[in-house]
Amino acid sequence: MPEILDQARTQVLENGVGLDQAGVLAVLNLPDEDVPAALQLAHEVRMRWCGPEVEVEGIVSLKTGGCPEDCHFCSQSGLFTSPVRSVWLDIPSLVEAAKQTAATGATEFCIVAAVRGPDARLMKQMREGVAAIKAEVDIQVAASLGMLSQEQVDELVDMGVHRYNHNLETCRSYFPNVVTTHSWEERWETLRMVRESGMEVCCGGILGLGETVEQRAEFAAQLAELDPHEVPLNFLNPRPGTPLGDRPVVEGKDALRAIAAFRLAMPRTILRYAGGREITLGDLGTRDGLLGGINAVIVGNYLTTLGRPATADLELLDDLKMPVKALSATL
Secondary structure, eight states: OHHHHHHHHHHHIIIIOOOOOHHHHHHHHHOOGGHHHHHHHHHHHHHHHSSSOBBEEEEEEEEEOBSSSSTEEEEEEEEOOOOOEEEEOOOHHHHHHHHHHTTTOOOOOEEEEEEESSSHHHHHHHHHHHHHHHOOOOOOEEEOSSOOHHHHHHHHHHTTEEEEEOOOOOOOOTTGGGGOOHHHHHHHHHHHHHHHHHHEEEEEOOOOOOOOHHHHHHHHHHHHHHOOOOOEEOOOOOTTTTTTTTTTOOOOHHHHHHHHHHHHHTTSSSSETTTTTHHHHHHHHHHHHHHTTTOOEOOOOOOSSOOOOOHHHHHHHTTTTTTOOOOTTTO
């Protein structure tokens, strides 16, 4: 077994201490024949420090398209020629989406808006929407509304939003190649306020944006420093009309290396399958990732791209004897 995996067995599996940036890079550089061993170790780490349960989540877009930011991977930017028009979802549709999500067995429902940050109209609709969902659906509500002020953080806490998603997207050194209309540091500041508010922090990113392997390791180390409750791991699904629309899809073996490496960097974190896994990994790779450190999935469709049917993921979890996390009776 490679030296880095021997080190990780003692440091991560036995002691619960994640790999540093150099260790993550060593895992990302493992030859193909050692990837199964890395995935097996990552699975053991996940089982020891997180347990066997898998958290299932559905997401819905409250405001789609027309975003003023220039995130180069995103078809919701109003600055690109991507075919996503700006639309708002009404409250009854939001509640219905939450009901459909809960019907799959999901415990988490995330409301997302394509904005730089929420304005008064969006915050009002969030307040009404969260109240309507809580009145009718037994599900936890999360939100992803861009960069926040302290006042907005406090308001979301008051609404009963228990988790906030704000992805760093990529490492600090590569971020200016992906976004120019705001900074990595601005995103970090929102995450700091969210953490201090008591809301759970959900923060991940997208692999395959053009970053080097070294920068991928840097990203894992920066996420580990943030220590979020959850890390959604996306793989670029190139969108027509965006600056990254012609980038190649991440190779399946590289995606699996990354899953193992991120798990070994963050042994206690919820590591969630998010966008792009269908085209990057397919059915077999999806299974390999669930047996290689992943312990949460987004079911159904994503914000602007199609996912696998929710039933396919739930059947796979049942086949793998991985129990779906139940909603806490104390909520």
